[in-house]
Amino acid sequence: MQNITTLTHLFIEQAREIYDAEVQQLEVIKEILPKINSPELKQLVTHHIDQIKLQKERLEKVFAEEDELSSGEQNQVMAALIKELIEIMNRSADSKVRDAGLIGSLQQIKHFEMAAYGTLCAFAKTLKKIEEANALHHNLEEEKGMDAQLSHLARNTINKEALSTLIL
Numbered sequence: 001m002q003n004i005t006t007l008t009h010l011f012i013e014q015a016r017e018i019y020d021a022e023v024q025q026l027e028v029i030k031e032i033l034p035k036i037n038s039p040e041l042k043q044l045v046t047h048h049i050d051q052i053k054l055q056k057e058r059l060e061k062v063f064a065e066e067d068e069l070s071s072g073e074q075n076q077v078m079a080a081l082i083k084e085l086i087e088i089m090n091r092s093a094d095s096k097v098r099d100a101g102l103i104g105s106l107q108q109i110k111h112f113e114m115a116a117y118g119t120l121c122a123f124a125k126t127l128k129k130i131e132e133a134n135a136l137h138h139n140l141e142e143e144k145g146m147d148a149q150l151s152h153l154a155r156n157t158i159n160k161e162a163l164s165t166l167i168l
């Protein structure tokens with residue numbers, strides 16, 4: 001693997017990482033959609049699928065010129081977070097408890113993305129890459145918004161429903 005020598009290089013490397021994270025996530029979230037029990041959570045996750053598509057497109061648009069996003073390498077952090085998400089879903093015997101677990105896993109993913117987009121946004125501003133900074137900031141704000149919506153749904157509905165589950 002090539003050495004990273006400049007801030008621009010580091011910026012591009014990390015943009016590739018988050019781009020791959022979006023690609024991996026899109027695939028998995030589409031797959032788990034039918035396994036969601038709560039109609040509200042299903043609706044929120046469906047909306048998030050559209051957001052992920054847009055986030056991916058925003059990255060493609062601003063990084064398109066030099067074909068910067070195609071590294072072919074997998075984002076290992078996202079791969080591990082997805083592995084955990086699938087394991088929690090597969091091991092949850094009750095559909096309401098599964099929904100609560102899914103929200104937790106999705107929020108771990110959102111927090112990872114918030115950290116990644118926050119760093120990238122700061123790099124873009126330092127490098128005076130205005131278009132990139134705007135796109136990254138847009139994605140960052142969407143991640144924060146989705147995290148808040150997931151928290152709200154968990155607190156008001158999903159966790160309480162999971163609590164009512166009795167395994168005899």
Ligand SMILES: [Fe+2]
Binds near residue numbers: 022052
């Ligand atoms: Fe995202």
